[in-house]
Amino acid sequence: MQVIIGCDGVNSVVASIVGLNSSRHFSTCAIRGVTHYQTLHPFGTAFYLFDKDGVRLGLLPINHNDVYWFLTRKLTSTDSMVSKDQKLIKESTVEAIKGFPNHITEMINNSDVDSLHLTDQMRYRAPWDLLRTKFCKGTVTLAGDALHAMAPFLAQGGSASLEDAVVLARCLSQNMGIALDPTGMKAARAALDQYAKERKMRVFWLSLETFVVGTMHDTSALLVELRSWIILTDQRRSYHLEKLIWRIELD
Ligand SMILES: Cc1cc2nc3c(=O)[nH]c(=O)nc-3n(C[C@H](O)[C@H](O)[C@H](O)COP(=O)(O)OP(=O)(O)OC[C@H]3O[C@@H](n4cnc5c(N)ncnc54)[C@H](O)[C@@H]3O)c2cc1C
Known part of the structure; x- marks a missing residue:
């Protein structure tokens, strides 16, 4: 059985295998x-x-x-x-x-x-890219910045990567007992499918928030104020x- 989990960061080459476009950069x-x-x-x-x-x-x-x-x-x-x-x-x-x-x-x-x-x-993953792609192809998937490059604006890139690892481990352990699967390929595919489904909306919203906050960075005072409010509300909620x-x- 061969499984590839691309944890190769913002310039991931594995991302293109699962059909994601390259990450983009902020100014x-x-x-x-x-x-x-x-x-x-x-x-x-x-x-x-x-x-x-x-x-x-x-x-x-x-x-x-x-x-x-x-x-x-x-x-x-x-x-x-x-x-x-x-x-x-x-x-x-x-x-x-x-x-x-x-x-x-x-x-x-x-x-x-x-x-x-x-x-x-500083790079980000276009949120709409995550909506249109399954980010899992056969037994190939992504985790961490390779999946959701987030720059530092939410200070959550590291913890979001750890979430990926926990969910992926849980999906693998839940599917490993699939009967009549001597090679383990069926189990691995089912696990990665489940992982992609469970993570999809979470990484979409994180990427959207990063995109909005990052894009506001050099804009008008009102937008800067809104951006600060989003960041502080988010940090207060988290920590x-x-x-x-x-x-x-x-x-
Ligand atoms: C300026 C800045 C500040 C940040 N501040 C915070 C913060 O305060 N809190 C927070 O939670 N997050 C923060 N982040 C985000 C956080 O750094 C990332 O989310 C986190 O490092 C992602 O971990 P990763 O393992 O997915 O990717 P990375 O840490 O990028 O690791 C990827 C690894 O893959 C290796 N690699 C790449 N290509 C290949 C290849 N072809 N073959 C083999 N190896 C390869 C790379 O060398 C690298 O070691 C910040 C990011 C930036 C840019």
Whole structure:
């Protein structure tokens, strides 16, 4: 019996075997880094989000001395070159946060250069593609970003991938007892069919939400407000962070 589960990420080659089109990319890039403070950092344990002129900066303390942060901004034509040089990543980040509060500028200036990473191709799976395709062909299927590339906008790509794994394992175990199936092929096909049916609407809605939020990223103030509301509502629903999130709109 041969089963292929394509977990090969946003540029999946297995996706084309099951009939999905290539993933598409947003015009936004993401920069991530870590800053170490010799003494206590000023952020306590809260998750902060800052928004200014289409630049979003989020930060989450790891412990009393280390802070993880991320920034999203519009992609520029030089970003693929910038992404290869961590010093340039830092320079472009300092440039992007002009006008942010001093403690944010300090955090970026003091970030660990080795920790910096720029993702210039943030990709998504077109939701309508998922509706028209079964994403399972014989004993070939997909899981994780290969199925539902989601970029970071909902912060749920990782957990959605784990959901895939749990549902797939359950479908396989439920079908493995199929009688009169010496090769196991019938059982595997039934399991993958069941998996595709169970995941279809879940990954469709996640991909739709990602598409809408990502597309709004560089649009009008009203849409940015709506996008922030969707993200915060989603995060609150998922992680019960009501009392932990501070969101700051900068003029
Ligand atoms: C900037 C950014 C921030 C994010 N932040 C969050 C977050 O806060 N929370 C969250 O839950 N998610 C987040 N995500 C999404 C999360 O990273 C992904 O959803 C998750 O990594 C998907 O896991 P995966 O195993 O499906 O794919 P990947 O992690 O992409 O792994 C795919 C693997 O397959 C390998 N591969 C590819 N092609 C082949 C091949 N032909 N042969 C062999 N191997 C191959 C690749 O090398 C890679 O190791 C973020 C994404 C981005 C871009």
